[in-house]
Amino acid sequence: MPLLDTPVRLGVQIAPQHSSYATIRDAVSxxxxxxxDILFNWDHFFPLSGDPEGTHFEAWTMLAAWAEQTERVEFGCLVNCNSYRNADLQADMARTVDHISAKGGETGRFIFGTGAGWFERDYDEYGYEFGTPGTRLKDLAAGMERIExxxxxxNPEPTRRIPVLIGGKGEQKTLxxxxxxxxxxxxxxxxxxxARKLDVLASWGEKEERDLSQLVVSNELKGRDEAKADELFAAGVRLFTLGISGPELDFDLVRRWLAWRDAKNG
Structure with missing residues (x-):
């Protein structure tokens, strides 16, 4: 599959756990x-690491605050859980956050990252039906149709065609x-x-009659070094994501990967 050759971008996911919101706000700035290039949070209701009863904040209300706070950076959820909200409501929330982020006549900066959901505690404690991976993916497929x-x-429509990010690697449904x-x-x-997943994507693109030449390939930097990132770059990855979490947010790690990005972009 021909891959989009764009400048490398770095997305940082600020885990909304084990920090005060004041700390998160300062980190965003x-x-x-x-x-x-991009700021992400995640869509969960409880910490995913550390103390399971530690502090944690909800994703979408935070994204609205980021939309107002920021001026340049794109932002979104890595990723929204389709199960937690009515699909049409998700579309309206995304459109509203997109408009909040539009400054000075510019288009919005919101990225709609979404997925089928997986964290069973969220479902159990908030009263959602957990189902199976298959039923959750089926719901995501139906949800995306409704969202679009x-x-x-x-009215008003989004300020731009909101970019959609979908995570996962299942070859029969997710891809x-x-x-x-x-x-x-x-x-x-x-x-x-x-490489195999990209071949599968190419095959699905043909079946869906959709040109995937503009698809951005994104991957994670956690636990990887520059040599591994170089390999991912050579394979076509152009968006790299890095997670940081409280109680001590590691900005030096971000600086290291910004330097790598800038070297790649020349």
């Missing part, structure tokens, strides 16, 4: 000033959804597995 229809019907809907495909795959 600092990371934008440092030159990070709702974006076309809203078909990527081929059908996504502008960005995010995964943790590498090496021969990544």
């Amino acid at each position: 600092l990371l934008e000033d440092m030159g990070v 229809r709702r974006w076309d019907a809203l 078909r959804l990527v081929a059908r809907h996504a502008d960005i495909w995010h995964s943790f795959t590498e090496g021969e597995e990544l």
Whole structure:
């Protein structure tokens, strides 16, 4: 599959856990000033690491605050859980956050990252039906159809065609959804597995009759060094994501990867 050759971008995911919101707010401002390209949070209700009863904040209300706070950086959720909110509501929330982020006549900066959900505690404690991976993916497929229809019907419409990021690597369902809907495909795959997944995506693109030449391939930097990042770059990855979490947010790690990005972009 021909891959989009764009400048490398760095996305930093600020985990909304084990920090005060004041700390997160300050981190958003600092990371934008440092030159990070995209800021992400995640859509969960409890910490995913550390103390399971530690502090934690909700994703979408935070994204609305980021939309108002920031001026340049793109932002979104890595990733929204389709199960937690009505699909048409998700579309309306995304459109609204997109408009909040538009400053001085510019278009919005929101990226709609989404997925089928997986963290069973969220479902159990908030009263959602957990189902199975298959039923959750089926719901995501139906949800994306509704979201795209709702974006076309809203008044006002989004300020731009909101980019869609879909994460995952399942070849029969997830990658078909990527081929059908996504502008960005995010995964943790590498090496021969990544090459195979890209071949599968190309095949789904043909079946869906969708040109995937503009698809951005995204991957994670956690636990990887510059040599591994170089390999991912050579394989076609152009968006690299890095997670940081409280109680001590590691900005030096971000600076290290910003330097690598800038060297790659010449």
